[in-house]
Amino acid sequence: MSPHTGTDTRRSCVRPPHFDILWLPRAAMRSVEGDPSDCVLVVGVSRPKMAATILVIMLLSLFLTFHILYDSALNSLQAASNDRPRPPTLLFSKQFYPSATRRLPQAIIIGVRKCGTRALLEMLSLHPAIQKAAGEVHFFDRDENYYRGLDWYRMKMPHSYPEQITIEKSPSYFVTPEVPERIRAMNSSIKLLLIVREPVTRAISDYTQLRSHAATAPSFTFGTSSPQRSFQQLALHSNGSINEAYRPLAISVYHNYIHRWLETFPREQILIVNGDLLIEDPLSQIQRIEDFLGLESKISTHNFYFNETKGFFCLRNETSDRCLRETKGRKHPRVDPLVISKLQKNF
Numbered sequence: 001m002s003p004h005t006g007t008d009t010r011r012s013c014v015r016p017p018h019f020d021i022l023w024l025p026r027a028a029m030r031s032v033e034g035d036p037s038d039c040v041l042v043v044g045v046s047r048p049k050m051a052a053t054i055l056v057i058m059l060l061s062l063f064l065t066f067h068i069l070y071d072s073a074l075n076s077l078q079a080a081s082n083d084r085p086r087p088p089t090l091l092f093s094k095q096f097y098p099s100a101t102r103r104l105p106q107a108i109i110i111g112v113r114k115c116g117t118r119a120l121l122e123m124l125s126l127h128p129a130i131q132k133a134a135g136e137v138h139f140f141d142r143d144e145n146y147y148r149g150l151d152w153y154r155m156k157m158p159h160s161y162p163e164q165i166t167i168e169k170s171p172s173y174f175v176t177p178e179v180p181e182r183i184r185a186m187n188s189s190i191k192l193l194l195i196v197r198e199p200v201t202r203a204i205s206d207y208t209q210l211r212s213h214a215a216t217a218p219s220f221t222f223g224t225s226s227p228q229r230s231f232q233q234l235a236l237h238s239n240g241s242i243n244e245a246y247r248p249l250a251i252s253v254y255h256n257y258i259h260r261w262l263e264t265f266p267r268e269q270i271l272i273v274n275g276d277l278l279i280e281d282p283l284s285q286i287q288r289i290e291d292f293l294g295l296e297s298k299i300s301t302h303n304f305y306f307n308e309t310k311g312f313f314c315l316r317n318e319t320s321d322r323c324l325r326e327t328k329g330r331k332h333p334r335v336d337p338l339v340i341s342k343l344q345k346n347f
């Protein structure tokens with residue numbers, strides 16, 4: 001080995017033969033502390049700004065590629081369950097799907113509470129041309145929401161295509177006096193779905209829900225921890241007469257509320273759905289609604305299966321089977337049949 005003589009350590013570095021195949025410039029090899037037998041490979045970026053730009057471009061293209069792949073995978077999944085891919089939810093979706101926007105509903109399930117409003121909404125949303133609002137919006141019945149305006153309401157709606165129908169359900173619309181006029185002010189040609197059930201069963205269902213809420217609520221919400229009163233005790237006075245002021249019974253007197261709707265909307269804009277039949281034979285009611293909404297019949301027997309454990313029909317599409325939550329289909333307390341028939345005669 002020749003000793004290190006000059007100031008330029010690069011020249012005196014002995015380049016190992018296998019490094020020749022890397023086409024590295026000679027300057028990349030430098031000797032350590034002037035010892036030509038001990039070389040290091042020095043790698044650096046000669047144009048850092050350009051390198052940074054290239055890196056950013058590469059990362060952006062990677063992100064976009066991932067985004068497009070994810071979006072199309074999502075749409076393929078949805079296309080498998082429906083004929084029409086659902087509007088995308090990801091960033092940049094408006095550029096890719098310009099017509100998917102949030103629209104005010106063209107149909108509303110206005111009630112009645114405990115008659116199967118949730119089941120109805122979920123079943124209808126099996127139709128590819130129906131987009132449902134996720135929760136109960138309570139726009140028309142709660143002043144604090146109503147005075148936020150229609151843009152607030154629109155933002156509660158899902159994305160939909162122009163040929164799709166947006167639908168929401170808020171069961172308390174039916175019994176709130178201001179609601180029919182407020183809905184008409186928004187859209188006088190809107191379609192309304194009213195689902196009803198045998199009135200005493202509905203009242204018992206209402207009672208069951210209130211009792212279950214009271215059992216789980218803190219004691220200050222419902223007063224002292226007095227033992228819960230039975231349906232019969234609440235529905236009948238001690239002299240045996242009917243307690244018409246008892247809210248679950250009052251809501252079941254449908255004609256006390258429906259007249260306001262009929263005064264505000266033409267009869268052909270309101271479809272009355274049979275909630276008892278929706279439980280026993282959901283398709284019969286769903287097909288009536290497809291027709292009422294002017295939709296092609298798409299929901300079929302394949303979309304329902306009876307779940308023995310739940311005791312109700314559950315929903316099926318190409319990707320999943322699902323039943324409604326346990327708060328839907330609660331076990332009702334036993335009520336004396338004589339009390340039931342007495343109440344039924346009153347309706």
Ligand SMILES: Nc1ncnc2c1ncn2[C@@H]1O[C@H](COP(=O)(O)OS(=O)(=O)O)[C@@H](OP(=O)(O)O)[C@H]1O
Binds near residue numbers: 119278279330
């Ligand atoms: N398929 C299916 N699965 C489960 N439950 C079903 C179904 N179809 C109708 N129902 C009946 O829906 C009742 C609840 O009605 P709502 O959804 O209108 O209740 S709520 O007002 O929104 O609280 C609920 O009342 P309860 O039985 O008292 O729980 C059910 O009887």
